[in-house]
Every structure is written in C-alpha cells, then in structure tokens.
Amino acid sequence: MIMGKISNTFILAALSLYFSSGLISCAYGHTLVFGPEFFSSENVESQRVVKSFSVQDVSQKFFVSVQSGRGGEKGVGRGAIKINGKLVFPPDKLVKQFKILTKPVKLQKQNDISVEVTGEADAPVIVTIISLKAQTVTAKIPPIGGAVDIEGYASVIFPAGTFNAAQDVKISITASPPIQDIFEANATGPRLPYEIRINTGDKAPGKEVEVSVNYPDSFFASDYQIHVFARMHDNPDAPDVHDRFFMISSGLDDIVKTAKATLPEHAFSNRHGKNGTYEAIITVGLIH
Incomplete structure (x- = not known):
C-alpha cells in the first residue's frame, strides 16, 4: 500500500x-x-x-x-x-x-x-x-450560591437564590451514543466527543446558571463559530415534541480556551435526569 x-x-x-x-x-x-x-x-x-x-x-x-x-x-x-x-x-x-x-x-x-x-x-x-475517562464531581450549593468545577472540562456558577435551601448537585462527563444522535439530527458542524451533565437533584434551579466549557485549540483554529449547545425542547410545555440541542449565544475566552454561556431555567428537565431528577445536558459545538 x-x-x-x-x-x-x-x-x-x-x-x-x-x-x-x-x-x-x-x-x-x-x-x-x-x-x-x-x-x-x-x-x-x-x-x-x-x-x-x-x-x-x-x-x-x-x-x-x-x-x-x-x-x-x-x-x-x-x-x-x-x-x-x-x-x-x-x-x-x-x-x-x-x-x-x-x-x-x-x-x-x-x-x-x-x-x-x-x-x-x-x-x-x-x-x-x-x-x-468518565468523571463526576458533587457539591452542596447553599442559598447564597456557589461554583462547581470539573477540572479540565467545565465550571458551573449557581447565583445567589438559585436554591432556597442547601442543594446537592452533580456535574459529570459522559459520552452517550443516543445523545450524539440527538445532536447530529440538527447539527451543522462537529461537537466535543462528550457532553456535560449538570444534575440538581429533586430541585430545578430557580435562576439562570452560568457555564464555562473548555474547548480544544483545533476548534479555535477552525473556520467555524464556537458555541455552547444545550438539550432542550421547542415548546417546554410539550416536552415530547422536538427534543434537540439548541445553540446558546456564547462568549469566548481565547486565552484559557473556554466558551461561556447562560443556561435558561428550562434547560433543566426532570425528563433528562435519572429517577425524575433535574438535569441539563450541554456540549460545545461548531457552526458555519
């Protein structure tokens, strides 16, 4: 050959x-x-x-x-x-x-x-x-708010008033083929080969949540635009219809290679997490 x-x-x-x-x-x-x-x-x-x-x-x-x-x-x-x-x-x-x-x-x-x-x-x-290697970080977020980091992948900031009482949250890195299929159904470009799951247990966040997601140098060097994507529904009141990933307007920090975005409250769904827990699923993708 x-x-x-x-x-x-x-x-x-x-x-x-x-x-x-x-x-x-x-x-x-x-x-x-x-x-x-x-x-x-x-x-x-x-x-x-x-x-x-x-x-x-x-x-x-x-x-x-x-x-x-x-x-x-x-x-x-x-x-x-x-x-x-x-x-x-x-x-x-x-x-x-x-x-x-x-x-x-x-x-x-x-x-x-x-x-x-x-x-x-x-x-x-x-x-x-x-x-x-799959990774998981857990933390307890008090009513005054707090931040959770999963080193090398992402950080999540819960502002004051997100929860009325101390709440256990879990951030994990997974690579699910069904999630990849959902992303590809409407994708115009590639994404990270994994997703970040933000699970807030039995309580949905009462405020918008700030996220920063690391992306590789090859993304920044490409001709694509870099954005955070979140799995949501076209109509939150009819969650069985048009379940897909939506682009979230994102800012970039090209020094530390992170995409920053604000997740709306309806990005957290008890249909995403196990046992009815509330979870947001995000990734970084590229668009033309």
Whole structure:
C-alpha cells in the first residue's frame, strides 16, 4: 500500500495542532490510543492502508477523530474508515469539505484500522483515537450560591437564590451514543466527543446558571463559530415534541480556551435526569 508524501512542515504543523488540542491532551483527561496518523493517495486512485494497535483497558470510552489535512475548497475526494471490519465513517462522510468528524467506537485489546482515501496527495486525512475517562464531581450549593468545577472540562456558577435551601448537585462527563444522535439530527458542524451533565437533584434551579466549557485549540483554529449547545425542547410545555440541542449565544475566552454561556431555567428537565431528577445536558459545538 502506498502512502502519499507530505512535507515535514505540514506534518509538524498538524501534529502541533493535535497535541495542543484538548481532544487528546492529557491535561483534559484523555489518553492517546492511536495516531495522529496521516493517510493520503499518490493520485486520484483509491489507496487502502491497514494498521494495527492495542489497548489495555477495553472498558473505557473510545473516540475516533478524523480531520481534513487541508482547508479550503479542495480536500479529500472520497474516503472510508473501518475499525475491526466495521464501517465507522462511510464514503459520504469523508467528502471534499469536511473538516473535523468525531464518533464513539468500541475497541478490543487488539485492533485493526483500515483507511481508504481517494484524492490529491497533498490533501490527507489525519486519524486519531483517544480514550475518555468518565468523571463526576458533587457539591452542596447553599442559598447564597456557589461554583462547581470539573477540572479540565467545565465550571458551573449557581447565583445567589438559585436554591432556597442547601442543594446537592452533580456535574459529570459522559459520552452517550443516543445523545450524539440527538445532536447530529440538527447539527451543522462537529461537537466535543462528550457532553456535560449538570444534575440538581429533586430541585430545578430557580435562576439562570452560568457555564464555562473548555474547548480544544483545533476548534479555535477552525473556520467555524464556537458555541455552547444545550438539550432542550421547542415548546417546554410539550416536552415530547422536538427534543434537540439548541445553540446558546456564547462568549469566548481565547486565552484559557473556554466558551461561556447562560443556561435558561428550562434547560433543566426532570425528563433528562435519572429517577425524575433535574438535569441539563450541554456540549460545545461548531457552526458555519
């Protein structure tokens, strides 16, 4: 199998982008499993490359991230990615103008990844697989308010008067395929490969809640706009209709790489949390 030739300058730039990205940085609680690996063809003919890799703990959450190695109108003409014989990204996903794609995958201790690319030699795809360790932080919020941080991921500020009495809250990081499906149903761009759940138990917040969510350098370097998205309903009085993610107007801090937004009270629903508890589900996504 033939790998396309790529300049050292391009490789160093792309590696710098990936290793500074929160998607694989150890500072964000992730572990690199495979890659970043570059795949391209020598010409317009299809080239297929198969590589093997192993993992120690198959119980973790794993994500495959694919990034176009070249911006602008030109890019990969066509492509497909399989892991252990299962199609992860079909040809209709890896088309000319895609930039970043992320998807959860299940891995074995020994794995094979097959990447097939058709396109120009200087328009590779970059494939990375990471693991994500679920994290949870709990806190008791008094009537005067308080803040909860889940290091490397997000912080949540409950203003004074959010609760009438001390209330237990829980912030957790999850990666749910059904949540990914709900996001993708109306998405115009990619999102973080995980969501942040803010659970306030049996009491819904009585005021709007401020959130700050970390995003990777690769998001900031893209041509997309960065916003916080929250799972809500078109009509809060009819919650069974049009359950989807809505964009929340967000401010950016490009120094610490966080997106800041204000969650409305109806972002917390007792249909989202377990056992009827109130929960908001948020993530950071990109839009054109």
